[in-house]
Amino acid sequence: MRDQDNATARATIAPSGGLAAAALGVLAFSFTIPATAFALRGFGSYTIGLGRAAVAAVLAVVALRLMRSPRPRGRQWPSLAVVAGGVVFGFPVLSTLALDHGASASHAAVVIGLLPVTTSVFAVVRVGERPSWLFWAASVAGAGCVVAFTLRNGPGRLSAADLFLLGALVTAGLGYAEGGRLARNMPGGAVVSWALILAAPVTVPVTAVLLVAEPPRWSAQAVAGLAYLAAVSMFFGFFAWYSGLAKAGVARASQVQLAQPLLTLVWSWLLLGDHAGMSTVTAAAGVLVCVMLAQRARVSRDMTASSAARRTVSQGVVSRRGAADG
Numbered sequence: 001m002r003d004q005d006n007a008t009a010r011a012t013i014a015p016s017g018g019l020a021a022a023a024l025g026v027l028a029f030s031f032t033i034p035a036t037a038f039a040l041r042g043f044g045s046y047t048i049g050l051g052r053a054a055v056a057a058v059l060a061v062v063a064l065r066l067m068r069s070p071r072p073r074g075r076q077w078p079s080l081a082v083v084a085g086g087v088v089f090g091f092p093v094l095s096t097l098a099l100d101h102g103a104s105a106s107h108a109a110v111v112i113g114l115l116p117v118t119t120s121v122f123a124v125v126r127v128g129e130r131p132s133w134l135f136w137a138a139s140v141a142g143a144g145c146v147v148a149f150t151l152r153n154g155p156g157r158l159s160a161a162d163l164f165l166l167g168a169l170v171t172a173g174l175g176y177a178e179g180g181r182l183a184r185n186m187p188g189g190a191v192v193s194w195a196l197i198l199a200a201p202v203t204v205p206v207t208a209v210l211l212v213a214e215p216p217r218w219s220a221q222a223v224a225g226l227a228y229l230a231a232v233s234m235f236f237g238f239f240a241w242y243s244g245l246a247k248a249g250v251a252r253a254s255q256v257q258l259a260q261p262l263l264t265l266v267w268s269w270l271l272l273g274d275h276a277g278m279s280t281v282t283a284a285a286g287v288l289v290c291v292m293l294a295q296r297a298r299v300s301r302d303m304t305a306s307s308a309a310r311r312t313v314s315q316g317v318v319s320r321r322g323a324a325d326g
Contacts, residue, residue, distance in 0.1 A: 021188075022244025022253040028237030030263035033105045033112075034271045035228040036096050042222025044214025045100040047207065048229065049093030054207040055230035057200040060193035063235075069190040079182050083195040086175020088203070091168045092234065098164035105268035106280050110149055111165040113261035113287040114142050117294050118173025119180075123250040126177055135294050142290030149283035179238070180245030180253075188242025192235060258291055 039048045072080060098108060117139045150162045158166075182191045196203075216222070244253045261284055268274040 018244045018247025018249070018253055019256060020244070021240045022248060022256040023259075025237050025239075025241025025244055026256050026260050027263065028232050028240065030260050031228060031267055032233040033095070033099070033108050033264050034267045035225045035233065036099055037105055037268075037272055038221045038225030039229060040096070040100055040222075041225070042217045042219045043226060044210060044216070045096045046093065047210040047214050047216065048226060049096045050089075050203045050210065051207040052092055052226060052229040052234045053088045053196060053199055053203040055226075056234040057196040057203060059231065059235050060196040063189055064193050064197070067187065067190060067193075069187065069193070072186070072194055076182060076186070077198075079178050080191070080195050080198050082178040083175050083182065083191060084199040086171040086173075086178065087192070087238070088175075088195055088199045088234075090171025090175065092229070094164045094168035094171065098161045098168065101161040101164060102159070103161035103165060105272055105274045106265050107150075107161075108165055109261040109264035109268065110280060110283045110287060111146050111162070112169055112172075112264075113284060114146055114169055114291065115172055115176075115260070116257040116291050117142055118169050119176045119250065119257070120294065122174045122177035123180070126181055138290045138293035142287050142294065145283055145286040145290060149279065152279060176241075176245070177250060179242050180250045183242040183246035187239075188244075188246060189239040191242050192238035196235070258288060261287070 036048065043051070095108065095112075099105070103111075120135075121139065147158075150158055179188075179191050179195070244256070247253075265280075265284065
């Protein structure tokens with residue numbers, strides 16, 4: 001009886017613990033855009049995009065030894081390759097190029113504000129769910145807000161910086177969803193560590209070449225920015241984030257991401273003096289509302305599906321007990 005009570009307690013605590021872990025990850029990621037802006041004051045964009053992963057790979061080797069994490073099994077390697085493509089190569093390189101091509105930190109925060117929806121869409125594709133029409137309607141509306149914002153604040157067309165941001169949005173959503181799926185069977189820290197090591201044969205030698213091709217202008221701000229990107233945005237932040245996705249579920253945990261663009265706007269103002277205009281604030285609010293509707297629709301469906309699954313399991317247990325008694 002005591003074991004059953006403990007199991008019930010763990011089931012009750014796990015979602016809240018997962019949300020707390022996800023919130024810690026979001027807080028860590030909210031500094032990524034300002035940190036990238038600082039790093040660009042001394043390093044080339046490609047050096048930042050790949051160099052952060054090269055440095056983080058060293059941390060990954062140490063972490064895996066300390067965790068004594070077993071090597072991934074056969075089917076996990078392709079998934080780790082997807083994670084590496086999304087969060088090791090895709091988002092870091094593309095978001096850095098966007099800032100290097102003129103996107104402000106506040107502008108980037110608005111576009112990347114759609115990340116919860118993108119993550120959910122990839123989770124839907126991977127798991128095979130069928131969300132309600134409200135989810136898709138809110139997702140399309142949110143994407144429309146972002147496109148309208150970029151067109152209004154640009155030359156009337158999507159600029160190179162906007163295209164880089166959209167690419168970063170898609171690749172990050174894919175990497176988040178796939179990593180969250182993997183984290184159900186291995187620790188979140190192991191997921192990002194193995195992804196970094198898988199990418200190391202590319203990131204480490206290419207970074208060495210880029211340090212020569214893009215000679216850095218050493219400064220305290222640039223080094224601090226790159227250090228944050230490597231240690232927190234590229235590594236320790238994922239310990240909390242993937243753990244949160246695994247414990248609370250992608251749908252529920254990704255709701256916490258609603259705070260990320262707002263936090264990034266605040267940090268951009270405080271650290272960079274990047275003042276957001278009324279159009280930026282309006283667009284951010286519009287995206288926030290759309291993402292909230294999309295997440296609420298999907299989470300409600302997930303909860304319904306989970307309840308149905310629990311009823312099925314309960315009925316199966318009762319049937320087996322009845323058969324045993326008979």
